[in-house]
Amino acid sequence: MAQALGEDLVQPPELQDDSSSLGSDSELSGPGPYRQADRYGFIGGSSAEPGPGHPPADLIRQREMKWVEMTLHWEKTMSRRYKKVKMQCRKGIPSALRARCWPLLCGAHVCQKNSPGTYQELAEAPGDPQWMETIGRDLHRQFPLHEMFVSPQGHGQQGLLQVLKAYTLYRPEQGYCQAQGPVAAVLLMHLPPEEAFWCLVQICEVYLPGYYGPHMEAVRLDAEVFMALLRRLLPHVHKHLQQVGVGPLLYLPEWFLCLFARSLPFPTVLRVWDAFLSEGAKVLFRVGLTLVRLALGTAEQRGACPGLLETLGALRAIPPAQLQEEAFMSQVHNVVLSERDLQREIKAQLAQLPDSVPGPLPRPQVRLAGAQAIFEAQQLAGARRGAKPEVPRIVVQPPEEPRPPRRKPQTRGKTFHGLLTRARGPPIEGPPRPQRSSTSFLDTRF
Numbered sequence: 001m002a003q004a005l006g007e008d009l010v011q012p013p014e015l016q017d018d019s020s021s022l023g024s025d026s027e028l029s030g031p032g033p034y035r036q037a038d039r040y041g042f043i044g045g046s047s048a049e050p051g052p053g054h055p056p057a058d059l060i061r062q063r064e065m066k067w068v069e070m071t072l073h074w075e076k077t078m079s080r081r082y083k084k085v086k087m088q089c090r091k092g093i094p095s096a097l098r099a100r101c102w103p104l105l106c107g108a109h110v111c112q113k114n115s116p117g118t119y120q121e122l123a124e125a126p127g128d129p130q131w132m133e134t135i136g137r138d139l140h141r142q143f144p145l146h147e148m149f150v151s152p153q154g155h156g157q158q159g160l161l162q163v164l165k166a167y168t169l170y171r172p173e174q175g176y177c178q179a180q181g182p183v184a185a186v187l188l189m190h191l192p193p194e195e196a197f198w199c200l201v202q203i204c205e206v207y208l209p210g211y212y213g214p215h216m217e218a219v220r221l222d223a224e225v226f227m228a229l230l231r232r233l234l235p236h237v238h239k240h241l242q243q244v245g246v247g248p249l250l251y252l253p254e255w256f257l258c259l260f261a262r263s264l265p266f267p268t269v270l271r272v273w274d275a276f277l278s279e280g281a282k283v284l285f286r287v288g289l290t291l292v293r294l295a296l297g298t299a300e301q302r303g304a305c306p307g308l309l310e311t312l313g314a315l316r317a318i319p320p321a322q323l324q325e326e327a328f329m330s331q332v333h334n335v336v337l338s339e340r341d342l343q344r345e346i347k348a349q350l351a352q353l354p355d356s357v358p359g360p361l362p363r364p365q366v367r368l369a370g371a372q373a374i375f376e377a378q379q380l381a382g383a384r385r386g387a388k389p390e391v392p393r394i395v396v397q398p399p400e401e402p403r404p405p406r407r408k409p410q411t412r413g414k415t416f417h418g419l420l421t422r423a424r425g426p427p428i429e430g431p432p433r434p435q436r437s438s439t440s441f442l443d444t445r446f
Contacts, residue, residue: 040266041147041189054326055092064094067101074104078375085371089278090333092271092325099190105277107206107374108198110382119194122166131168131176135161138178142185149185159193160184166197167204177212179257180204186261186269203259206374207280209366211257215359218367222256222281223248224349226288229337237292240302246311255291256284263291263316268325275329280370282342286335290328294318339369 037043055063066088070077077085085105093101103109112119127135139157143149148156163184168176183203187196204211210218226248230238241247255263260272276283295314296302305311322328346364353361368374 037147042143042266043145043147043150060094063088063091064097067094067097071097071100071104075379078372082372082375086278089274090329092329093274095270098270098274099195102187102190102273102277103195103199105371106199106202107371107378108195108202110378111198111201112194118170119166119197122169122197123162123193125169127165128168128172128175132165134178135164135168135176135181138181142181146185146189148189156185156188159188159196163188163193163197163200167200170201171204174204174213177216177257179253180212182258182261186259186273202374206368207276208256210362216253217359217362218364219253219256220249221346221349221353221362221364222285223252224352225342225345226252226285228345228349229285229289230292233289233336234293234297236299236302237296240296240305241311244305244308244311246308246315250312251315252288255288259284260287264328265320265323265325268323268328271325271329272332275332278371280339280373281367282337282339282369283332285342286332286337289335289337290332291315291318294322294331 070081070085070088089105103112139149139160140152142157142160146156148154149160151157160181164176164180167180167184168174180200184196184200187199190196191199208218210216210221227238227241230241259269259276261269264272272283272287292315295318296305296311301314305314343364350362350364368377
């Protein structure tokens, strides 16, 4: 199964027309103007200038300042303002800040902090000869028209070799998958080798667990989920694919395993990765559904693909004008597919898997749905790791001094005036009051 899926990742020569990710080494010996690199580093690429719909420079500067502010207070931002992070990722992370934001989104910075020196030990250790030979054969296939990976002895191919070798030593039970090459190469275009390694670990183990192992059990499950979503959202396309015999395993592994790195123009690939690292595998399904709709959405398009080869050719030859980053990502985010819908469909397809399927069963419950779930899981793990057992404290308080009992005033046989006099002190001396006579009013004589 793994070998069959791995062979599908290499496109036929007649379909390798995207200068952003494909090509051959022989094309590098062309004339001088062809060897000029675009703004992403691809020799002879068509991305020298921003495409239509690209935001102006002032807007890019504003977004850069927002990202700088959010990354300076990352824990507070993720705890209280994740919706803002998600919306900014959908708009696209500025190119100057992807190296800073990608490790934060996927949690690689926490992994690197918790395992200091691990990558250096793996990079210096000798690799498994079996995997080293396979990795060495694939190095020149990863973006051969990018200036980083042109020379076999350059820092690009050598860094890619070290990152992939380190992962085979870090997870020897999984080994090496051919689809990890393009993923690690895109990471190395933006990050140092150590950070790229930890980002690769997070993608393989947190975002897409079960994708890059020897059985690829999660790929089979997601293929069934994708067909179920097609049946619900694009019923005419689903019916056509069934009629011509195009199953999801004929085109979906190349899309999902490589995170569309070999299927879309490179500016669009970066936008897909921004959203994927923020929102998780849901983005892959949305992008796949958008590509199928663009290729086979109309009756005329389906009528022009009467057989299997024509249908696969249409899925792999979508006009580049329809894949421009701004317009394409707007369609992707408008796909009616929530995380709850995806989880419901995964549970339904998991229950329908036959018991006779070889290999381990998929475990979709270990997949985390994007940056927020990863952040919360790492916060919880850090709290458990840093928590110390509480020792009961015994506090001894000194005894209070006894107070004398309060005496009740003796008022028996005493007038109220006398009490007031004792309470207030001696009477105030003043002018003498006139003495009233004790003679009765009746005895007064006129």
